[in-house]
Amino acid sequence: MSEYYQNLIEKLNTRFGNAITGSSVQFGEANIVVDKAQLLQVATALRDEADFAFEELIDLSGVDYSEYGDGIWEGPRFAVAYHLLSIKHNHRLRMKVFGDDDMPVLDSVVNIWSSANWYEREAFDLFGIVFDGHPDLRRILTDYGFIGHPFRKDFPLTGHVEMRYDPEKRRVIYQPVTIEPRVNQVRVVRDDHRYSDRMTEES
């Protein structure tokens, strides 16, 4: 499978040239990083050209890299990962696009794949990534009137507010959270020698 995807990556690189700013095959999957400005052209070509024929956008996911590897990350903070599937060729591709600051704006792919509609709303809701050209960019998963973008790394796991019924006011009220943040098991980054050969070989 890795060999097949190496070929696919080569084909993509020759076709799109400098629109692709990075590519790799890892764990038997093809990854490309696409330049933000050329996202729409590349996406349209990936869907329509017979060699690629990615008819389905399977998944779209925001990623916040601000705490990656305990601060070793140097690139832009936000990325969006598009998982594409071609039913015709039975192959997959992960396409990544990086936004450039704390309020990233990307072009919406909703006119290329209709399934992007809710996925982009989700990424907007949870990460605050704005998709330019989306017909209806509202919050989707969080509460009506929610403030903040909960999946950003600087948003606490407990959240900021909690909801309860107030018997005096006889209605539901919001108040600051009363639970203490706690960590049961610490996060540690290990330099595991078992993976070192696999990492260099594949990346």
Place this chain on the structure above:
Amino acid sequence: MSEIRNYTLNFGPQHPAAHGVLRLVLEMDGEVIERADPHIGLLHRGTEKLAESKPFNQSIPYMDRLDYVSMMCNEHGYVLALEKMLGVEVPLRAQYIRVMFDEITRILNHMMWLGTHALDVGAMTVFLYCFREREDLMDMYEAVSGARMHAAYYRAGGVYRDLPDQMPQYELSKWKNEKDVKLLNENRQGSLLDFIEDFTNRFPGYIDDYETLLTDNRIWKQRTVGIGVVSPERAKQLGFTGPMLRGSGIEWDLRKKQPYEVYDKLKFDIPVGVNGDCYDRYLVRVEELRQSNRLIKQCIDWLRRNPGPVILDDHKFTAPAREEMKGNMEALIHHFKLFTEGYTLPAGEAYAAIEHPKGEFGIYLVADGANKPYRLKIRAPGFIHLAAMDEMTRGHMLADVVAVIGSMDIVFGDVDR
């Protein structure tokens, strides 16, 4: 002359046909839907964020709670992603056990779907029949994992323990006399595999029963034929997978096309619909029940003949046995490290997908070399199917909305995550 007005109708979240907590805001012209706007997120628990705060193994029980009618399939998607990054191959017996329980789960899920779908559309009997069968299937879950629903049975590297040799039996109680207990225990005399085999022998007859009640039923057909039609092109555009895509006539099943575990060694067929309406999706799922039954039979046959380990012996990420820990210092250290810190994955990202009963269930995992996921994205099939609600119901009547929701097989644990 009376004035004609458009209505905005609020459907749910406390509606029995909303399958949980769906809130639909419908703009209607008389009884015709002009626009459907699903409001989701009422069951959003932030599973993905919670997983980021826990070592990898501790998120397995969260997976059960996503789509809470097909528990083990969710776990399967997650452990496949872990195994892909760990770069390990699980023992063959564990692969067969996983496939068998995936198919049991598929029946469990489709029974729930068939029962509630029929109930929404107006057939009570099917619902009662389906829940009778679910009882047996949950007993299988209980026998193997100790829990009737949230099993937490799969592990990275295999499954937690082997199948029990003795099927648990009913005991005498205030509510069950000797005669009842004897009747209930009739097919529980042997091992779990005997019990499952007995079920697979009975089950095709049950499917025939459901089909006599529904397939040629005039009311059922009036409510489902030609409702919520999705063309193959639109199905692909809308990101459909699983029975929703196959109902529209596209032959696509990850078990065949990108086989994982031992699906490439087993014989089964993929049913495909023609018209892409609610009725075709019903037919596809009912045929899947028969195919699942066939797969389970093949797994039972193999599992009987091939005893062996069910989990890898690499204690860097699987727990060592209790007795080993009593005398072996190495095992004790492994156990301590595993349960206080967990294991790390190599830095990188992977996407693993399985053919979940509802469609493609995928896990996108970003790791940075730590003992917790850096980002975990769950690709839930229900989420993207529900996104097509507006397109599928536009121009239909209010009553058809219920049929469309039923045929999507929506579960909110999975849509809202």
